Each structure stands twice: as structure tokens, then as C-alpha cells.
Amino acid sequence: MLQNDLLLRTLKGEQVERPPVWMMRQAGRYLPEYMVLREKYGFFERCQTPELACEITIQPVDIIGVDAAILFSDILVVPQAMGLEVQLIESKGPNLPDPIKNVNDLNRIRVPDVNETLQYVFDAIQLIKKELNGRVPLIGFAGAPWTLLCYMVQGKGSKTFDEAKIFCYTQPETAHRLLQMITDTTIAYLKGQVKAGVDVIQIFDSWGGLLSPDDFENFSLKYIRQIVAALKDEVATIIFAKGAWHSLQSMAATGAHGLGIDWCITPAMARQLAGPNVTLQGNFDPAKLLSPIPTIQKEVKKMLHDFGGQRHIANLGHGILPNVPVDHARAFVDAVKEYRQQGVEA
Numbered sequence: 001m002l003q004n005d006l007l008l009r010t011l012k013g014e015q016v017e018r019p020p021v022w023m024m025r026q027a028g029r030y031l032p033e034y035m036v037l038r039e040k041y042g043f044f045e046r047c048q049t050p051e052l053a054c055e056i057t058i059q060p061v062d063i064i065g066v067d068a069a070i071l072f073s074d075i076l077v078v079p080q081a082m083g084l085e086v087q088l089i090e091s092k093g094p095n096l097p098d099p100i101k102n103v104n105d106l107n108r109i110r111v112p113d114v115n116e117t118l119q120y121v122f123d124a125i126q127l128i129k130k131e132l133n134g135r136v137p138l139i140g141f142a143g144a145p146w147t148l149l150c151y152m153v154q155g156k157g158s159k160t161f162d163e164a165k166i167f168c169y170t171q172p173e174t175a176h177r178l179l180q181m182i183t184d185t186t187i188a189y190l191k192g193q194v195k196a197g198v199d200v201i202q203i204f205d206s207w208g209g210l211l212s213p214d215d216f217e218n219f220s221l222k223y224i225r226q227i228v229a230a231l232k233d234e235v236a237t238i239i240f241a242k243g244a245w246h247s248l249q250s251m252a253a254t255g256a257h258g259l260g261i262d263w264c265i266t267p268a269m270a271r272q273l274a275g276p277n278v279t280l281q282g283n284f285d286p287a288k289l290l291s292p293i294p295t296i297q298k299e300v301k302k303m304l305h306d307f308g309g310q311r312h313i314a315n316l317g318h319g320i321l322p323n324v325p326v327d328h329a330r331a332f333v334d335a336v337k338e339y340r341q342q343g344v345e346a
């Protein structure tokens with residue numbers, strides 16, 4: 001039984017005393033306690049050792065007081081399990097030395113047995129659930145197929161992912177075969193996470209906003225829709241497609257319980273597009289956490305007011321930046337916890 005079920009109640013659309021709060025990328029480099037472990041262990045060692053993944057996952061719950069934990073892992077463990085080499089060069093980001101370039105490259109990858117390749121994630125989830133002991137829910141996650149294709153084709157991070165887009169536009173059949181392979185792997189992977197104990201899952205489509213609305217439907221949402229359909233009756237699901245606000249209505253129609261939004265759309269406009277029957281998550285500009293604490297408090301209050309207090313999960317509009325002081329992150333969380341909507345009793 002969960003002692004703090006604000007997140008789950010909000011995703012179900014129940015009346016809550018205040019919005020739940022967590023931060024994307026909350027387990028990470030702004031926390032000195034994370035940096036200690038980062039000095040000692042490689043990135044994938046931290047992901048693959050359940051005790052380390054567990055400790056890092058719970059750090060922001062203890063230190064910042066968020067209402068949910070998110071599994072410490074990475075979206076790139078899926079391409080890795082499919083057979084691509086993935087390196088994480090600290091301070092430079094991901095590097096895939098042999099990216100997918102054409103149809104022949106599909107022979108180098110497969111839809112793996114997730115119990116063989118990703119069992120370490122399921123072990124970590126079981127340990128985290130035990131250690132959390134019901135304090136807060138645990139969020140599992142995966143990258144959206146389009147965002148994973150971006151890395152699998154481009155081979156590294158990019159602001160525009162031109163090579164990934166060119167691959168989709170010039171070799172659409174191969175692109176769709178790859179997207180379907182990623183989708184099938186992701187469905188099995190997320191079902192494994194649910195079986196291991198996660199309470200919510202989030203699909204990160206960090207690069208969804210690079211596509212036109214038509215291309216977003218064709219190369220991204222078509223596959224996210226399959227994932228949501230396979231999971232929504234088992235677990236609460238959140239889609240975060242950064243920059244793809246134009247498709248909020250079609251994302252709501254997938255039946256996902258929650259939709260993440262970034263700071264480039266107002267809460268009112270997002271609600272109008274998404275309709276009344278879905279929970280919205282977001283949308284504080286992560287760079288604003290560098291403002292003085294009184295400004296953070298004022299801006300959080302305005303954000304909560306603009307979302308209206310119900311069917312809202314307070315969060316950033318993208319991941320927390322590594323240079324955010326810990327007391328600023330805590331000020332963000334505390335400002336949400338202190339919020340009381342007029343007329344709703346705790």
C-alpha cells in the first residue's frame with residue numbers, strides 16, 4: 001500500500017488536496033550524493049547494479065522530498081538490448097559507434113528476450129519497491145520509438161537529428177521496420193517493468209518536436225499509440241513528447257492517463273487542446289530554477305494557479321539542469337507542497 005498516492009490519484013482524475021510534484025531527470029548531476037557515486041562507477045555500471053540504481057533512485061525522495069521516484073536507468077538501454085553498442089562518454093553524452101544506416105544494418109539488431117537482456121532493470125525495480133516501502137510510487141519509463149531511432153541512426157546527440165530525419169524520409173520502409181522492432185521491444189520491456197512493480201510509466205519522446213505534425217503522426221505517435229494500447233489497462237501511462245503540443249488532442253485520444261508539456265505552451269491552451277479527461281504534467285522552464293528562490297516561489301504559484309489545481313502534476317518542462325543548486329530544487333518542490341487550492345480541504 002502506498003502512503004503517498006497523490007500521483008496515482010491525480011492520474012486517475014480524482015480530486016486531490018494539492019498537485020503531486022516530481023522533476024524529470026531528478027536523479028542526477030545536480031545532487032552531490034549522485035556525484036559521489038558517479039566518481040566511483042561507470043554510467044552503465046550504475047544502471048546495471050541494482051543496489052546502485054536503487055540508491056540513486058531514492059536520493060531525490062530523501063533529499064528533495066518529491067512525491068514520486070523515477071527509476072534510475074536510461075532510454076538507451078533498449079538499443080543496447082537490441083544489439084547496438086552504446087557508450088556513454090561522461091560530459092559528452094551518448095555515442096553509438098555503429099549506427100543504423102540502411103536495411104542491411106537491421107540484420108545486426110533483433111527484438112530481444114527482455115528477460116535475458118534487461119533483467120537487471122527488473123531486479124533494480126524489485127529492490128527499489130522494497131526499499132521505498134510504500135513511501136511514494138515508482139515511475140518506470142522508456143524512450144519513444146522515434147526518439148530511440150534518433151540515437152540509433154544519428155549515433156549521438158544532436159539539436160536537429162538531421163541524419164535520423166533523412167533516414168526516415170529517404171528510406172521510409174526501413175525506418176518503419178526499425179520503429180516496429182523498437183516498439184515490440186519496448187512493449188515487452190515496459191510489461192516487464194510493470195510486472196516487477198512500477199506504479200506508473202512515462203514514455204519520453206524528447207525529440208518528437210523536431211517533426212512536422214504529419215510526420216509526428218507517421219513516425220512517432222503511430223508507435224506510441226501501440227505502446228499505450230498495450231499498457232494502459234495495466235498501469236497509469238504518461239506521454240511526454242517535447243515540443244509536440246500540436247498533437248495534444250491525438251495524444252489524449254490514445255487513452256494515456258497523463259500528457260507532459262513543456263514551457264512553450266500555456267496551461268490554458270494545453271487544456272483546450274487535450275480536453276478535460278487527461279492529466280497534464282509540467283511545465284516549469286528548467287532554466288528558471290536558476291532564479292532567486294523568491295522568484296521560483298512566485299513563478300511556481302502562478303504555474304499552479306494557471307493549471308487550476310486539479311488534473312495537474314507539477315513538474316519541469318524538461319530535465320533539471322546539472323547546475324541547479326539543491327536548495328533551489330527543494331524550493332520548487334516545497335512551493336508545490338505549500339500550495340492549497342481555495343475551497344479544497346486537505
Ligand code: 1CP
Binds near residue numbers: 028072074090157319
Ligand atoms: O552522470 C552522467 O553524466 C550521466 C548523465 C545521465 C543521467 C543521469 C544520462 C546520460 N542518463 C541519465 C539518467 C536518465 N536518463 C534518467 C533517470 C531518471 C531521472 O532522474 O529522470 C532518465 C529518465 C533518462 C532519460 C533520457 N536519456 C532521455 C529522455 C529524457 C530527456 O531528458 O529528454 C534522453 C534523451 C536520454 C539520452 C541521454 N542519456 C544521457 C544523456 C546525457 C542523454 C541526453 C543526450 C542528448 O542530449 O542527446
